[in-house]
């Protein structure tokens with residue numbers, strides 16, 4: 270069986286303003302496939318309480334977009350591929366062109382904007398994305414029709430983000446898998462790998478979530494890990510080795 | 515004026531993909547039902563027999579004398595439940611019923627929309643959950659009790675500024691987690707089709723003004739939180755001779771750092787899935803607004819108003835907490851009408867203007883003041 274891809278999300282500037290580089294470095298050394306850096310936003314609509322709280326704390330720590338790009342430029346991953354996750358208003362107000370240019374300079378090739386629909390992306394921003402060599406990552410859920418899944422997958426790089434069930438992030442402690450949906454998804458001949466996200470908290474739920482996909486995305490559970498007492502680096506190492514064992 | 519969910523540059527539906535099926539379903543249902551005669555008949559008979567419409571257009575003689583103009587009050591405060599909000603909730607609950615929805619989610623600021631939603635849900639026997647900022651739960655206590663008596667579950671929003679913005683965030687999150695529910699939004703905000711739909715249901719206000727006045731007024735003045743009562747009062751007068759004036763909440767002053775005057779302080783951005791003006795910092799973080807009035811304590815504004823603002827088709831001003839309190843007292847003493855704090859902002863605008871004696875001025879009195887008695891008691895030393 271093929272090894273499942275592991276994608277770890279964390280909120281930049283949490284738990285401390287300058288935690289970003291240590292987190293990146295530890296995840297990179299632990300050979301995590303993708304690292305998703307979240308730009309903290311005051312009103313994260315698609316997120317549950319854990320990521321809301323981390324965003325709130327990060328903003329209180331004084332993080333802003335310029336600081337984050339500064340941090341990202343200072344550490345180059347040797348294994349992991351970096352992805353940025355930002356709400357549309359953050360990017361829009363910072364300036365889409367300026368944001369994409371910063372991505373390019375930091376070696377980031379993909380961007381998740383959960384509240385930017387494909388159609389608006391195509392009309393307003395696709396040209397800029399192409400210019401800076403950045404690709405969007407789109408989300409689908411069990412309520413997305415097959416044709417639209419194919420459309421979104423065709424526009425998504427390096428993977429398609431498959432939300433396990435209709436929910437905000439980390440809202441439910443129980444991962445529910447819509448088996449029929451995932452079997453159908455698996456049967457589609459999509460051009461990019463599918464990664465399952467939302468409500469994966471441990472090895473067991475990771476295995477269930479990725480049974481029909483190419484990998485999984487862990488967010489809230491990892492935020493709880495970096496927010497916990499003790500040594501940040503060893504907490505992360507223990508957390509990742511649980512998933513990799 | 516609206517094309518595919520946009521008023522000029524403003525509007526749209528910046529929703530997570532997860533909400534797309536819900537929003538598309540709603541767009542289709544609204545498009546189909548709003549043009550059906552049977553639906554309109556059902557809606558208008560509820561407005562007449564249940565809400566008590568048409569509401570009077572009252573010629574306020576004492577105010578007229580005081581300001582030297584012909585001043586009329588559109589008495590939305592006389593609607594069942596005490597504010598214009600019920601016009602919209604009845605329209606949307608009929609839509610929800612036709613869509614076969616078995617649960618309703620709503621947000622509320624002053625609690626008027628929450629009460630109007632709980633009322634519509636009681637009438638149609640649909641359970642509902644209302645999200646309300648913790649701060650607003652404290653300052654609008656009578657409305658919390660009314661919602662509970664009507665059978666609604668009231669959930670406190672404890673994030674951010676603990677006011678309307680945060681209640682709306684929680685309601686949208688609840689909708690993501692419960693896609694089978696109907697989200698009944700309370701103003702001309704949120705993703706398309708909400709701004710268009712809420713304006714449509716509220717347009718009955720200006721439709722009645724037109725018939726009642728029998729001539730075109732010189733001014734229409736309405737307060738603006740998200741902008742639904744203003745949208746309703748302006749609707750049939752947009753592109754007419756009438757000067758439309760929207761009144762935002764200046765809080766402690768537009769430049770005090772404690773204000774909710776979105777058009778004075780804001781810049782374009784996406785809040786609650788709609789592209790419009792909003793109060794934000796240079797990194798796009800939403801700023802916490804302030805107003806003494808819970809219904810105006812919102813850092814955004816509907817896309818229709820952003821468009822009217824930019825094209826100069828309406829003027830927007832801002833009234834401070836103190837000016838609103840003074841105007842509320844003045845209206846009460848001159849006409850024997852205690853207005854909602856929101857509506858008191860519209861009343862206060864009269865003091866800022868100079869009129870010709872023949873000028874016809876309509877002020878949309880969006881709601882009554884019962885819910886605000888504790889604030890009035892405190893600040894007016896009653």
Ligand SMILES: Cc1ncc(COP(=O)(O)O)c(C=O)c1O
Pocket residue numbers: 597598623624625626627700701702737738739740741742743744808809810854856857880881882
């Ligand atoms: C009486 C009254 N007027 C006005 C408003 C503001 O809302 P909108 O701007 O949508 O009319 C509210 C909101 O709670 C209200 O209760």
